[in-house]
Amino acid sequence: MTFSKEAIYMSQFQESQARLQPITSDSKNEKRNGNKILSITLLVTLISVAGIALPYPILAPLFAEGTSPLTQFLNLPSELLLGIVLGIYPLGIIIGSSVIGAISDNYGRKRLLTLTLLGSAVGYSLTAIAAVSENFLLFCLARLLTGLCEGNISIARAIAADLHPIIDKTRSFSLISSMGYGGYLLGPLAGGYLIMAGIDMVFWVAALACLICALISHSLLPKSLNKRDKHAETGSSLSLLSQPDLRRFFLLYLFLTMGVNLYYEYYPLHLVREFGYLPVDISWATVFLTTCMILTSIFINPIIQKKLDHPHAGLMGILIFGSALAALPFMVSQAYLITFALMGAGIAIYNGFLPSYLSHSYENRAQGKLMGMLVTIFCLGNLLAALIGGLVSMFDVKWALLLGSSITFTAGIIFYHGHFKAKIWPFVEKQA
Numbered sequence: 001m002t003f004s005k006e007a008i009y010m011s012q013f014q015e016s017q018a019r020l021q022p023i024t025s026d027s028k029n030e031k032r033n034g035n036k037i038l039s040i041t042l043l044v045t046l047i048s049v050a051g052i053a054l055p056y057p058i059l060a061p062l063f064a065e066g067t068s069p070l071t072q073f074l075n076l077p078s079e080l081l082l083g084i085v086l087g088i089y090p091l092g093i094i095i096g097s098s099v100i101g102a103i104s105d106n107y108g109r110k111r112l113l114t115l116t117l118l119g120s121a122v123g124y125s126l127t128a129i130a131a132v133s134e135n136f137l138l139f140c141l142a143r144l145l146t147g148l149c150e151g152n153i154s155i156a157r158a159i160a161a162d163l164h165p166i167i168d169k170t171r172s173f174s175l176i177s178s179m180g181y182g183g184y185l186l187g188p189l190a191g192g193y194l195i196m197a198g199i200d201m202v203f204w205v206a207a208l209a210c211l212i213c214a215l216i217s218h219s220l221l222p223k224s225l226n227k228r229d230k231h232a233e234t235g236s237s238l239s240l241l242s243q244p245d246l247r248r249f250f251l252l253y254l255f256l257t258m259g260v261n262l263y264y265e266y267y268p269l270h271l272v273r274e275f276g277y278l279p280v281d282i283s284w285a286t287v288f289l290t291t292c293m294i295l296t297s298i299f300i301n302p303i304i305q306k307k308l309d310h311p312h313a314g315l316m317g318i319l320i321f322g323s324a325l326a327a328l329p330f331m332v333s334q335a336y337l338i339t340f341a342l343m344g345a346g347i348a349i350y351n352g353f354l355p356s357y358l359s360h361s362y363e364n365r366a367q368g369k370l371m372g373m374l375v376t377i378f379c380l381g382n383l384l385a386a387l388i389g390g391l392v393s394m395f396d397v398k399w400a401l402l403l404g405s406s407i408t409f410t411a412g413i414i415f416y417h418g419h420f421k422a423k424i425w426p427f428v429e430k431q432a
Contacts, residue, residue, distance in 0.1 A: 033222070034166040037159065040220045042179045044213045045156050048117065049183025051124070051209035054191040054202050059085060062199065069134040081136065087383065088140050092147020094379045098236045101154035101372020108226030109159050109368070110217060112152070117214035119149035124207035128200040153180070154237075157371035159225065161359045169359055170305050174352035178297035181348070185290040188283070229366050237372035245424045249358060250377050252418065255411035256318060256354075257381030260347060262389045262404030263325055265382075269397045270329070271336075288337060292344030300345065301352040310360065311419045311427065314353040315412060321346030322408035329398035361427040 063071045063082035071078045096116075104112040123146030130139035160172035194202045240246045271277040271285060304313050324342035331339055355374060362370060389400040418424040 030166050034163050037221065037225070038163060038167055038172055038175070040216060041156050041159050042175055044113070044117070044217055045153070045176055045179040046183050046186075047209050047213050048120070048150070049153075049180050050187040050190065051120070051183075051206040051213075053184045053187025054194070054206045054209075055127075058191055058195045058199060058202055070131060070136055070139060073136040085140060085143060087386075089143045089147040090379045090382050092144045092149075093151045094147075094376050094383075095151070096148035097151030097154050097372050097375035097379065098238050099372070100151045101158060101368035101370070101375070102237055102366065103368075104155050104158060105229040105366035105368040108228065109155050109162070110221040110223065110225040113155045113221070114214050114217040116149040116152040116155070117210050117217060120146055120152075121207045121210040121214065123147075123149060124203045124210060128203035128207065131200045131203060151372065151375055154368060154372035154375045157355060157374070158368040161367040161371065162225075164359075168305075170310065170352055170356040171302065173355045174297040174301040174348070177348060177351040178294045181290045181293040181297070185287060185294075188286075192283070229368065237369050237376055240369060240373050245426075246362075246373075248414070248418055248424055250373060252411045252414035253354070253374060253377045254381050254384075255407050255414065256350070257378045258385045258388075259322065259325070259404040259406075259408030259411065261382045261385035262400055262407070263328075263343065265386055266389050266393055266397050266400040266404075267328070269393065270401060273397060275333075275336075285337075285340065289340045289344045292341045293348040296345045296348035297352060301349060304349065304353075310353050310357040311415075314350050314357055315415055315419075317346045317349030317351075317353065318408060318412040318415065319346075320349065322405050322412060325401060325408060326405035329401050357425075357427060361425045363428075 059082065062068060063078045063085070066072070066078040071081055073081055100112060100116060123142050126142035127139060127146065130136075130142050156176055157173065160167075160176055161169055163169075163172055190205070191202050194205055241250065267285075268277075268282045271282055275281075277285070301313075304316075308316065321343050324339040324346060328336060328339045328343075355371065358370060358374070359367060385404070388403070392403055393400040419427065
């Protein structure tokens with residue numbers, strides 16, 4: 001069954017009106033209300049992701065030292081225990097994101113966002129208690145609970161999709177991505193200083209951040225976001241894999257996220273081995289990378305949107321990132337910063353346009369379910385990158401980076417063939 005662009009656009013407009021402010025037809029009020037919702041969602045994303053990233057700087061040194069009873073369990077090596085702690089959290093996100101987005105389609109974005117933020121606060125509180133009591137099992141269970149609840153980033157993306165056409169999807173996705181980058185920048189920096197007050201303080205502050213976000217969500221987001229998505233479906237996001245065209249898209253996204261995570265997880269080791277970097281040096285390299293992402297999301301993506309359509313822009317972002325990653329192992333001295341700038345730009349570009357491309361392609365599908373699947377695929381890519389990269393880097397970390405580049409180019413080929421040749425995805429460009 002096919003629809004004209006005009007019919008699809010009008011359907012989007014009417015649905016967004018119903019979600020945002022059914023009691024008014026004034027376009028200025030709708031725009032104001034949409035901006036308010038997006039601003040609150042951006043704030044919640046920034047604080048929530050910063051809370052997620054707070055513990056990152058403290059876990060590896062804690063288990064590497066191996067003197068705390070928390071790092072000793074059943075006489076297992078501390079390296080193995082660290083792997084369990086690091087792995088159980090994204091496992092929780094994989095499980096949580098596969099159902100949270102779909103549930104929000106049925107029971108409302110605001111309600112579920114608030115509840116999952118409260119759940120994250122409880123998870124971080126239990127983690128702090130486990131750290132003080134030095135209970136490894138409780139620590140792992142608390143990290144699993146926290147991960148389950150923090151699959152709620154899919155809700156933020158679904159809200160961004162709901163705001164279209166009052167606020168353009170690509171603009172919303174770019175801004176949400178930039179807030180995520182900002183959270184991953186602020187969180188580790190704050191965690192590095194908070195550890196001086198004790199490991200439990202890191203998790204108490206993360207719990208407080210999530211609690212503040214829950215209060216903001218409950219108090220400021222409109223009740224209209226609790227409406228059931230008319231396209232809501234039963235089942236988790238994983239049920240989307242039964243559809244061949246979506247399965248193909250998620251395969252390319254899995255390859256893409258594997259390539260990106262191979263970079264994220266192994267560029268610090270590359271900087272240590274090639275340039276003798278200390279943790280503080282790596283931190284500032286990360287600050288530079290994240291700053292490039294934020295600036296691209298806010299200032300460059302709107303310019304690209306005026307020049308290119310979503311498919312060309314998304315493919316360009318993939319190719320920029322893959323090319324820069326391929327060049328990274330061969331850079332000498334500070335020249336590697338050039339590749340970092342390009343990789344940051346590439347990541348921000350495809351993160352702004354690919355989710356929007358998927359959302360435009362499947363306007364008649366539940367957006368929470370779609371966005372939940374993207375988050376699930378990202379976390380799965382994280383786990384696979386850690387496993388495969390660990391094996392490859394045993395020979396040379398440069399091979400892990402080159403593998404990431406190769407997998408990224410493979411994702412680009414799948415996207416090029418799927419959209420431009422086979423026309424697998426029913427993408428309809430937005431009207432000007």
